[in-house]
Amino acid sequence: MPLEIITVPCLSDNYAFLVHDPQSGKTAVVDAPEAGPIKAELSQRGWELSEIWLTHHHDDHIDGVPELLAAYSATVVGAKADVHRLPKLDRAVSDGDSFTFGGEVVHILDVSGHTIGHIALHLPETAALFTADSLMALGCGRLFEGTPAQMFASLQKTTAMPDETTVYSGHEYTASNAVFASMVDPENPALISRILDITAKRKNSQPTVPSSLQLERATNPFLRAHDPAIQAHLNMVGAAPVDVFTEIRARKDRF
Numbered sequence: 642m643p644l645e646i647i648t649v650p651c652l653s654d655n656y657a658f659l660v661h662d663p664q665s666g667k668t669a670v671v672d673a674p675e676a677g678p679i680k681a682e683l684s685q686r687g688w689e690l691s692e693i694w695l696t697h698h699h700d701d702h703i704d705g706v707p708e709l710l711a712a713y714s715a716t717v718v719g720a721k722a723d724v725h726r727l728p729k730l731d732r733a734v735s736d737g738d739s740f741t742f743g744g745e746v747v748h749i750l751d752v753s754g755h756t757i758g759h760i761a762l763h764l765p766e767t768a769a770l771f772t773a774d775s776l777m778a779l780g781c782g783r784l785f786e787g788t789p790a791q792m793f794a795s796l797q798k799t800t801a802m803p804d805e806t807t808v809y810s811g812h813e814y815t816a817s818n819a820v821f822a823s824m825v826d827p828e829n830p831a832l833i834s835r836i837l838d839i840t841a842k843r844k845n846s847q848p849t850v851p852s853s854l855q856l857e858r859a860t861n862p863f864l865r866a867h868d869p870a871i872q873a874h875l876n877m878v879g880a881a882p883v884d885v886f887t888e889i890r891a892r893k894d895r896f
């Protein structure tokens with residue numbers, strides 16, 4: 642039986658995700674911005690929380706952990722590199738590590754850039770990729786700790802993943818990301834049609850997360866630094882993709 646994944650809106654624009662294995666009855670949550678909505682979703686479904694997977698140390702991804710641990714005996718998983726600034730970990734993981742959850746393999750990728758030690762979790766069987774504030778819908782996280790080259794390398798780790806991979810990112814920033822993307826890549830028909838879809842969804846207060854890797858590859862400027870039209874628009878024809886990425890990230894910071 643495939644895993645079930647539920648999006649849980651938290652705070653003003655964060656997302657947590659429940660990953661449920663019907664076979665074993667286990668449920669993990671990816672990030673814990675606040676406990677209330679996560680507990681409500683769990684109890685409504687009659688699920689117990691078994692694991693908490695943390696992507697990075699920022700408050701809006703970990704603040705709900707103590708209250709969740711008070712209600713459930715859950716295993717906390719997070720980056721070894723961040724043990725000093727994450728809630729107490731039961732399992733500290735690094736790039737290339739994997740563990741099993743309900744009979745499925747979960748791969749850990751270091752996707753530093755937004756922070757050093759930010760991880761993504763990849764479940765190839767379910768084709769799910771939890772990216773939080775690394776690869777985001779139509780964007781990528783702001784570089785608080787890492788360099789543009791680090792974020793570029795982190796995003797490159799998705800290169801070999803199939804188009805059908807579903808991308809679960811950490812925030813509802815897509816509408817403002819779309820305004821920026823359309824300035825960098827104004828003629829891209831896939832982007833133009835995605836923006837229509839985003840506008841319609843937000844008008845009805847629907848989430849634009851998750852998305853797919855196929856859609857991100859077609860429309861997200863941060864995955865398109867190699868694209869001739871974007872390079873031409875930035876006057877960077879023939880430049881190395883990492884340099885084009887750096888320029889796009891710098892423009893987004895000023896945006």
Ligand code: ZN
Pocket residue numbers: 697699702755774
């Ligand atoms: Zn963050």
Ligand code: FE
Pocket residue numbers: 699701702774811812
């Ligand atoms: Fe965040």
